[in-house]
Amino acid sequence: MSAVGFVGAGRMGAPMVERLVQAGHEVRVLGRSAEKRSAIAGLGATAVATTAEVSDGADVVIVCVFTDDQVAELCLDGDLVTSMSAGATLVLHTTGSPRTAQSVAEKFPHVAVVDAPVSGGPHDIAAGNVTLFVGGAQDVLARIRPVLGAYGDPILHAGDTGAGQLVKLVNNTMFAAQIGLVVEGVRLGARFGVDEGALLNALTHGSAQSRALSMIASAGSAETFISRVGEFIGKDVAVVRRTVADLGGTLGDLQPLVNAVAP
Structure with missing residues (x-):
């Protein structure tokens, strides 16, 4: 099982977190307010207050926020990726520009960056059959497939980083x-x-x-x-x-x- 950090436990992210926990992964989720942290605990995950705590020691960090601008703010301007361990994998589920994922990969070569936008809704995630279009190295996808497979099926490799987008x-x-x-x-x-x-x-x-x-x-x-x-x-x-x-x-x-x- 993997140590997973997660940012964005909202409408789409919450059922992902729940599925990850049910699959036996150790999941830490960003919760900036007491209300959010309580909801995260209800999903069976560990709530943390900072992005550095999300990524510290995580094998995989998953971002499922609403907009591409939020991804850029978290991953290019914030400390989420700088706090990740060498060899860890960053997964971006937010639909956005392929250039964002590519820019993160270029700026932070110590991590593997995978863009994996979803096709489907919360009910598909809860059922474990949301479609994932994945961009990234095939060996990286093979390594994190047990994590993505907690809620994604089919998981479709589209090419290099950015191709999923x-x-x-x-x-x-x-x-x-x-x-x-x-x-x-x-x-x-x-x-x-x-x-x-x-x-x-x-x-x-x-x-x-x-x-x-x-x-x-x-x-x-x-x-x-x-x-x-x-x-x-x-x-x-x-x-x-x-x-x-x-x-x-x-x-x-x-x-x-x-x-x-x-x-």
């Missing part, structure tokens, strides 16, 4: 475009006088079926679905746009569909 950004772009396609289909149906609920239910049984369509149909309407997940989709689309621009590309023909979801 690139795969996730393509995934998120396509998902947003698929939602946008359903939105346009609903608008078309409305012009023809077709009830949205009936349309969505029917389409899930036709060749137009997709995971995005099923999720929207379950929500009852495109508007309801977007209102529930809009914050997360908007964040991911913003990362996509910024990263694509940084890499000198465009979203091409996907742009209008993405705009329908995140203007």
Whole structure:
């Protein structure tokens, strides 16, 4: 079993921590307030008050915060990585720019940096079957697979550090475009006088079926679905746009569909 440090025990991170503890790993989690530390203790992990305590002696340090800027603040500007032991592994689950993971790897060569953005939600993590797109050396992934396997399945190696983020950004772009396609289909149906609920239910049984369509149909309407997940989709689309621009590309023909979801 491994000594694991963890930052970001929120909506996505909390079930990860719980699964890690259940798998027998020794888990220390950052909790900056008494309330957070109490919640962490409830997960069966050890709560610590500083990032240096999170990483001190850890074999693997996992970061699961909300934004790429928070990752940069923790890993490039803070003491989280400087406190890690030589040969330890830093895992970044936050969806962000591949350049962030690569910059951390360049700045701190004493640790192995793995970017492993997730595809799925808290319920998938709790069930142990959230998808992980992993960028990093294959031997490093082999070494930490028992840790990631506590909640990740499948664990998909995408290439070198940063490649996991690139795969996730393509995934998120396509998902947003698929939602946008359903939105346009609903608008078309409305012009023809077709009830949205009936349309969505029917389409899930036709060749137009997709995971995005099923999720929207379950929500009852495109508007309801977007209102529930809009914050997360908007964040991911913003990362996509910024990263694509940084890499000198465009979203091409996907742009209008993405705009329908995140203007």
